[in-house]
Amino acid sequence: MSKIPKPPSIGKNVKHERSVQKLSLDELSTASGVSKAMLSQIESGKVNPTVATMWKIAHGLSVEFNVLMKGEGKKIRRFDINRKADITTLDADAAGVHISVLSPVSMAEDLELYLLTFKPGATLNSQPHYPGTEEFLTVLAGKVKVSAGENETILNAGDVLVYQCDIEHHIENLAATESRIYLVVRF
Amino acid sequence: MSKIPKPPSIGKNVKHERSVQKLSLDELSTASGVSKAMLSQIESGKVNPTVATMWKIAHGLSVEFNVLMKGEGKKIRRFDINRKADITTLDADAAGVHISVLSPVSMAEDLELYLLTFKPGATLNSQPHYPGTEEFLTVLAGKVKVSAGENETILNAGDVLVYQCDIEHHIENLAATESRIYLVVRF
DNA sequence: GAAACATTTTTAATATATTGAACACAGTTA
């Protein structure tokens, strides 16, 4: 009924990571707590390892679990141009805030790019995003006050702020001129 | 030697996803190809499932594999400020290109942010990055020519380009003035 | 109430993931 989705070859990934870090099977075995016999069989693709063991291996390699689960990946080499005229823009409910959604629709699902323009005194109130979401905020011009939960700070042009935004957060323009912000949201 | 990293409770995640989609064990069993007995034991945390079975379950639930691997997650809510004065800057070998590394060191490993400034006529040649790497390029000001492999395009202020950079790529400033580029690199 | 059904849990048997030890294969060193 359903076509086979995609079987990942975790063995290749483990072997690659291990060779990059120049570790022997013995070393990785002691570092991860998985027998070197297992490691050998996993790398040669003779077994379907348990998530628990893969977890231990990922820890032993000190890499994210997902790294070892990489599928074949996209073959096509993308080169997508998104012209200024085609970029969707919108004005926040609170007047004085202009938002450009830079991310093309075809883009990766877990990353979004925005360019924000604040008129003097303008404020943007954002509802909590999905849990685990992080925002990377760069002030290109002006001066703004950012608050998320109990945290709050004032940023000038050139400053960068990283914060989790799975909580209500606010951005307020303190400059007498327009403030511009580059915003990267990762889910 | 090494402190326990974090054991994820995948059972909870599977049960949650299944209840959200209002599926019975039988339905998910036929949809995923995993016996309902397995599903029951996985949800009650009595077994350490194989990655292969978890993969099938993820497909049956039509969710990303990672979704079912959600650990307890980071408790601490980050709010890291990186002041302009603290941001590391460097000049490329080719004169006329100034690079600001916006990403704080404490930042996620799979994401990097750069702010590039090109003097008139300046060019930046980049060696291939790690396979699968993608760059999200936003032209803040000026006019540049970007080429990656056989692809090439000219971008003006406000344009956005998404391309894979696991290949040699070049950025050249065509404007008579300085060009500024915001660059997001994801691994 | 019980009969009929849907859903989840447990049971017993099988398949296989995991392990420690033995093995094979290099590259030193003497």
Added chain:
DNA sequence: TAACTGTGTTCAATATATTAAAAATGTTTC
């Protein structure tokens, strides 16, 4: 040559993940 490393691979034994079928637990219907 042999002895001694370090490397990765197979071997038999054990632990356990996985399954089909049965038992248990609701949930509806008459």
